[in-house]
Amino acid sequence: MASLSTWLLLGSVWRPSAEDCVVTVDPTQRGVAQGRLVGAGIEDVNNELYGGLYTEMVYGDSFEEPPTDGVSGADFVQPIPAFSGRGLTRPTWKVWAASESSRFNVSFDRFHGNQSQLIQNGAIANFGLGQQGMYFAAGKDYRGFVYAKADGSATLSVSLVAEHNGRRQLLNSTTFQLKSSNTWLRLDFLLTPAASSFCAMAMPNSSFVPRAKLCGYSTPIPEVQSGCYQCTGGISLDVRGAPVRIDSISLQPGSWGRFRGLPVRKDVAEAMFNIAGWELLRLGGSMCNAAGYSWKNFRGTRR
Structure with missing residues (x-):
């Protein structure tokens, strides 16, 4: 096995490319380890990140799920054996408005990943995890x-909405004017809802009708008495x-x-540090046996 000095010597003659990250080790500098650290482990399971610590509110943000009726992730069902055979339904996007001239297709002309969502004269909606x-x-x-990438003159409206028992409410909206383009355009928006949405425990016999059947599960969950928040x-x-x-x-x-x-999420982080007294979070390792998997292809600019 090569010694540390050997690796440092190799590092002195190696020249990184533009995409490489350089880590410099100085063995003469020593830190002081704390005698006691309090924290917890966290993984991308059980909604600890999506739907938990992560502030991203859209689930299915890159339209990678299998399509139904041309819409990515509509009625997408993924069985998870760990839940005692319960099928976990994870619909991501659904048709929000449509007419005879509407068109919904999954396109392989994409900005990121393997596919994108094509829309014409219609609307889709996302209600989170x-x-x-x-x-x-x-x-x-x-x-x-x-x-977004348009084939011609078009408008794209991004709206915050609310839906309760079939009744819809527009909370705020912004509209972009688009022209035909061969490149993907990033459209930034800032929306301030005029009213709050609300949350409640949805039970099968309550007036608050669950949007996703039994909180996304295809069979009852004894822990929450077949209801969901x-x-x-x-x-x-x-x-x-x-x-x-x-x-x-x-x-x-x-x-x-x-x-x-x-x-x-600020509320979750402050609760962990101020109430629970945690000082660190340890992100567990991950494994994926899918062909073409590479950590360098993870989403986002912080790599």
């Missing part, structure tokens, strides 16, 4: 972006005119809801 809904606070800003908020994308391809959308609370400017 498992379509359990998003909570919006009135008067608070929510920021995001979406990448759901909210009314969501985000919709409405296209009029020429076909528009959509990819990589994000919606997050403004700085008021993020911990130290990071994409981390």
Whole structure:
């Protein structure tokens, strides 16, 4: 096995490329290890990140799920054996508005990943993880972006909406004018809802009708007595005119809801550090046996 000095020597003659990261080790500098650290482990399972610590409110933000009726992730069912044979239904996007001239297709002309969502004269909506809904606070800003590519003159409206027992409410909206383009355009938006969405425990016999059957599960869950906690908020994308391809959308609370400017929920982080007294989080390792898997292809600019 090569010694540390050997690796340092190799490092002195190696020249990194533009995409490489250089780690410099100075064995003469020593830190002081704390005698006691209090923290917890965290993984991308059981909604600890999506739907938990991560501030991203859109689930299915890159339209990678299998399509139904041309819409990415509509009625997408993924059986998970760990849940005692229960099938976990994870619909991501659904048709929000349609007419005879509407067109919904999955396109392989994409900005990121393997595919994008094509929309013409119609709208799709996303209600977060498992379509359990998003909570919006009135008067608070929510920021995001979406990448779009139009085949001609078109409008793209991004809206915060609420839906309760079939009744819909527009909370705020912004519209972009698009022209034919061969490149993907990043469209940034800031939306402040005029009213709050609300959340409640949805039971099978209650007046609050669950949007996703039994909180996304195809069979009853004894722990919550076949009910689930759901909210009314969501985000919709409405296209009029020429076909528009959509990819990589994000919606997050403004700085008021993020911990130290990071994409981390402020309320959750402050509870962990101030109430639980944690000093660190350890992200567990991951394994994926899918062909073509590479950590360098992870989503986002922080790699």
